[in-house]
Amino acid sequence: MPRPESPRMSPKAAFPAVWALVLTIAVLGPFLVSPGYLLFRDAVSTPRSYPTDSALGLSDAAARAVPQDALLAWVSTSIDGGVAVTALLVASLWAAGWGAARMVAVTLPGSGTGARLVAVTVAIWNPYVAERLLQGHWSLLAGYAALPWAVCAAVAVRRRQRGGWPSLVVCLAAAGLTPTGALLAVVTACAVLAVPGGRTRVLPRVVTALVTGVAVSLPWLVATAVAGGGTEADPAGVRAFAARAEPLLGTIGSVAGLGGIWNAEAVPASRTTGWALAGTLLLLTVVACGVPALWRRRRNPVVVALVIPAVLAVVAIAAAATGPGLVVGEWAMVHVPGAGLLRDTQKWVAWAMPAYALAAAAGTGALARRFAAPEPVWAVAAVITVLVALPDLVWGVGGQLQPVRYPAGWQRVTQTVPAGQGDVAVLPAGMFRVFEFSGPVPVLDPAPRMLRADVLQTGTLVVADDDVAGEGRRAEDVEALLLSGADPDDLAAQGVGWVLVEHGTPGDLGDAQRTLDALRLAYQDGDLSLYRVDGVTSSPSPHRQVAVGAHVVWLLVLAGGAGCAVARRAGERRRLVGTREQS
Numbered sequence: 153m154p155r156p157e158s159p160r161m162s163p164k165a166a167f168p169a170v171w172a173l174v175l176t177i178a179v180l181g182p183f184l185v186s187p188g189y190l191l192f193r194d195a196v197s198t199p200r201s202y203p204t205d206s207a208l209g210l211s212d213a214a215a216r217a218v219p220q221d222a223l224l225a226w227v228s229t230s231i232d233g234g235v236a237v238t239a240l241l242v243a244s245l246w247a248a249g250w251g252a253a254r255m256v257a258v259t260l261p262g263s264g265t266g267a268r269l270v271a272v273t274v275a276i277w278n279p280y281v282a283e284r285l286l287q288g289h290w291s292l293l294a295g296y297a298a299l300p301w302a303v304c305a306a307v308a309v310r311r312r313q314r315g316g317w318p319s320l321v322v323c324l325a326a327a328g329l330t331p332t333g334a335l336l337a338v339v340t341a342c343a344v345l346a347v348p349g350g351r352t353r354v355l356p357r358v359v360t361a362l363v364t365g366v367a368v369s370l371p372w373l374v375a376t377a378v379a380g381g382g383t384e385a386d387p388a389g390v391r392a393f394a395a396r397a398e399p400l401l402g403t404i405g406s407v408a409g410l411g412g413i414w415n416a417e418a419v420p421a422s423r424t425t426g427w428a429l430a431g432t433l434l435l436l437t438v439v440a441c442g443v444p445a446l447w448r449r450r451r452n453p454v455v456v457a458l459v460i461p462a463v464l465a466v467v468a469i470a471a472a473a474t475g476p477g478l479v480v481g482e483w484a485m486v487h488v489p490g491a492g493l494l495r496d497t498q499k500w501v502a503w504a505m506p507a508y509a510l511a512a513a514a515g516t517g518a519l520a521r522r523f524a525a526p527e528p529v530w531a532v533a534a535v536i537t538v539l540v541a542l543p544d545l546v547w548g549v550g551g552q553l554q555p556v557r558y559p560a561g562w563q564r565v566t567q568t569v570p571a572g573q574g575d576v577a578v579l580p581a582g583m584f585r586v587f588e589f590s591g592p593v594p595v596l597d598p599a600p601r602m603l604r605a606d607v608l609q610t611g612t613l614v615v616a617d618d619d620v621a622g623e624g625r626r627a628e629d630v631e632a633l634l635l636s637g638a639d640p641d642d643l644a645a646q647g648v649g650w651v652l653v654e655h656g657t658p659g660d661l662g663d664a665q666r667t668l669d670a671l672r673l674a675y676q677d678g679d680l681s682l683y684r685v686d687g688v689t690s691s692p693s694p695h696r697q698v699a700v701g702a703h704v705v706w707l708l709v710l711a712g713g714a715g716c717a718v719a720r721r722a723g724e725r726r727r728l729v730g731t732r733e734q735s
Contacts, residue, residue, distance in 0.1 A: 168268045172249030175276045176242055179285075182548040183241075188555020189234040190241070191590045191598060193418060195288030197237035198602045199558070200566070201225045205692060206606045208699040209375025213611045213623045214385075214492055219371035219703050220291045220329050221601065234555070240329075241290045244297040249276040251300035252509040258304050259454050260514060266531025267513035270438070273538045274509045275300065278435065279411035279423060280501060282545045286418040286552060288596070289499070295333020296502045298323045302341045303506055307454055309357055310350030315720040321364055321713030328368035328706060331493055336502050338365035343461050347453035367709050374702035376490065378695040384623070385492030390481035392615035394473040395498040400429040404470035409435055410505070412469075412498050414615070417593075420544045420552075434541035438534050439508050441515030455510070462507035465500055472497045512538075556590045561677040562602060565652065568675050571604040574649015574688035577630050580659020583609055583622075588656055599652055605690070608648070635662030640670050640685055649688035650674075653681040 177184060190197040201207065203225040209215030227236045252275035253268035260267070284292055302323040308316030320341060327337030338361065345357045366373070393414045398406040406412030409432030411423060422431060449455045471477045484491040494500075516534055520527035544550035569576060576599065584594040600607035608630050611622015622628075630646050643651070651671060653664075655678065671683035693699075 164265055167265050168253030168272050169246075169250045171269050172246050172253070172272045172276065175249060175273065176245040178546050179245060179276070179281070180238070180242055180548070180553075181546075182551075182554050183238045186555050187234075188557050190237050190288075190290065190553075191556045191595050192553055192593060193286070193288035193415075194596050195237075195290050196596050196598045196601050197224075197234045198228075198598055199233050199563070200228045201233055201601045202571070202604045203700075204571070204600075204604070204606045205696060206600060206609075208693075208696065208703065209372055210379045210693040210695055210699055211606070212379065212625055212627075213609060215372040215375040215379075216331065216493075217291070218331070218375055219706055222371070222703050223329070224601075237290065240294065244290075244293040245276055245281070246297075247301065248281075248293070248297035248299075248505075249273075251275070251297060251304070252506070255300040255303045255506060256510060256513040258307050259452070259458075259510060260449075260517070263513055263517055264520075264527045264531075266520075266527045267516040270516045270531050270534045270538070271509040271513040273535045274435075274438065274512045275505060277538050277542055277545055278505075278508075279409060279420070279431075279542060280505065282420045282423075282542060282549050283411060283413040283415075283418055284499070286420070286549055287413060287415055291330045292332055292499060292502075294329045295327040295336045296505065298327035298333065298337045299340050299502065299506050300509065302327070302337045303344055303454065303458065306341045306344035306361075309345060310352065310453075312351040314724075315717055317360070318713045318716035318720065320361065321709060322717055324361070324364050325368045325706060325710035325713060328371075328710075331369065331372045332499060334365060334369045334372075335493075336500070338362065338369075339461070340503065340506065341365075344454055344457040347457045349453045364709070368706055370702040370705050371699070375699055378698055379693070384489070385485040385495060386621040387482035387485040388618060389492065389495045389613075389615075389620040390478055390485060392613070392618060392620050393496040393498075394478060394481075395469050395501075396473075398423055398428040398432075400426055401432055403473045404466065405429075405432060407469045407498065407501055408432070408466050410501055410508070412501075414496065414498060420542065420549055422542065422544050431541035434537050438515065438537050439511045441519060441534075442511035442513065443515075445514035445518040446511055449514075458507040458510055462504035465503040469497045469501055552593075554591070558598070559589060559677075559679045561675075561680045562598070564675055564677070565680055565682050566602055566604070568682060569603050569605050569650055572690055574605065574644075574685060574690050575647050576603055576605050576607045576650040576652055577627075577634060577643065577648045578607060578609075579634060579651065579653045579664055580657065580661050581631050581635060582614070582659050583612065584614075585654060585657040585659075587654075597654070599654070603652075605650065607652075634664045634667055635660060637663030637666030640667060643667070643685050644688050647688065647690055649685050649690065651683040651685065653683070655679055655681065 201224050203222055207221035207225050209218040249272035252271040256263050256268050256271045305320035305323050324337050328334040341361050342358055345361055395403050395407050395412040396414050397403045398411055446455050516530050519530045578599055583597055585597050586594050608627035610624040610627040613620045630648055633642050668683055674684045675682040
């Protein structure tokens with residue numbers, strides 16, 4: 153009788169995973185060879201963070217970093233926060249590439265190793281990854297990485313394979329590190345499950361996926377419901393965060409090439425020149441080579457479930473940047489609660505990645521069959537083409553991303569400010585800083601993720617010299633008091649127990665010195681000055697236990713799904729060993 157196939161990965165099957173790791177190291181190398189922390193635009197990692205109310209989403213600001221911040225607060229009790237963020241980022245890029253290869257293997261049976269290597273390259277080496285890294289959206293890439301794995305798991309559910317549901321649960325929970333990631337993965341999974349066919353009924357499997365999606369989204373759903381943060385958004389954010397046309401491409405060309413982020417500064421150097429057009433054409437050529445092959449598989453429900461969302465995402469994002477699209481978006485910001493989550497429209501082009509990777513892989517096989525050259529030749533040509541299309545993604549996106557080290561004063565301030573003695577107000581005004589130790593690029597103030605007490609933030613952003621109002625109304629009131637030189641009693645009435653002044657960074661100080669002169673100086677060096685508003689105490693949010701419970705549900709869903717998947721794998725190994733012994 154034939155011998156069963158080993159569940160261990162064969163050396164040939166391991167090539168895509170190894171190649172994904174090689175590309176990941178090539179991108180994130182600076183953080184693997186030098187100690188330090190990710191502090192770049194919106195990305196903030198710190199040695200230690202704390203489960204403050206804000207980390208749980210219990211503030212008047214939108215819960216955009218939930219449950220990410222709480223997870224890092226818990227993890228950093230035993231692991232350095234910088235190491236944790238680097239590990240999560242490496243795992244995300246690696247998983248994105250390896251997952252693309254697995255998706256090709258599941259969706260295109262008979263595809264060769266070369267085709268899967270091409271899929272790995274497309275998933276990792278593209279403008280979306282580069283621009284989101286440069287914007288500091290490292291945790292969004294966890295949701296991005298989950299997409300091809302969600303496709304694999306959804307296919308397993310359709311085929312009624314063992315382990316399908318546990319694998320899908322893990323994918324959705326991992327993507328749920330951010331609200332955007334959760335939505336990306338849930339929609340992708342539901343798209344695959346909703347196409348008729350398979351060995352299970354459509355409605356039960358879609359409903360189960362949606363219920364799971366709600367469960368993994370409970371941290372930010374509960375925080376938004378009980379704290380009310382982010383239910384309204386400034387309509388000005390629609391224009392500020394709309395997809396942007398890159399050189400010689402137009403908006404739809406930029407988005408179709410997986411680029412077009414709203415921030416013109418958060419792009420690789422090659423995307424600021426005419427090479428943006430050349431690189432986009434190279435990438436799309438590799439993808440287009442597989443379109444005829446996918447068309448011939450148009451009866452395959454998984455192909456349909458991936459291609460339609462990809463096309464809709466590109467068209468809808470480009471349309472949202474037009475005059476009528478901006479009007480609709482501005483209306484939604486005012487009238488649709490939570491619509492602010494959608495305002496950065498370009499991030500949703502992640503839905504196109506699985507289809508692009510699948511098409512590129514299909515094209516490699518089709519070219520090998522069409523022309524007298526083996527598949528590895530075409531695979532190498534496709535990989536080189538994709539790499540050349542974005543030559544400066546290598547080594548921290550052309551060296552722009554580098555680890556930083558915090559001055560010693562930050563640790564002293566962290567040790568000085570306890571929980572329960574009031575919130576912290578910061579100066580100068582604004583959320584972004586330009587520190588000498590972090591370079592010339594504005595970075596999000598690290599104080600909220602470094603201190604034990606809640607740090608008040610207005611949420612106001614400056615985009616192209618225009619202000620986009622945030623949701624932090626109390627922080628705005630406190631900031632106005634400081635800039636007007638108010639009496640310390642006015643700060644105490646707002647629950648402010650500390651004022652942290654960060655030196656050497658541009659920003660408005662107004663008449664704050666008058667207030668500071670009336671406060672007790674608790675710590676001072678060349679970088680920071682910390683002042684105490686005496687007599688102020690604070691207590692946790694009354695919704696804290698509910699928020700913690702929502703986070704625990706998310707962790708239990710993640711752990712439960714992972715445990716079931718591991719148990720299934722172990723069971724397969726035991727059955728294999730038993731079969732071999734009998735034979």
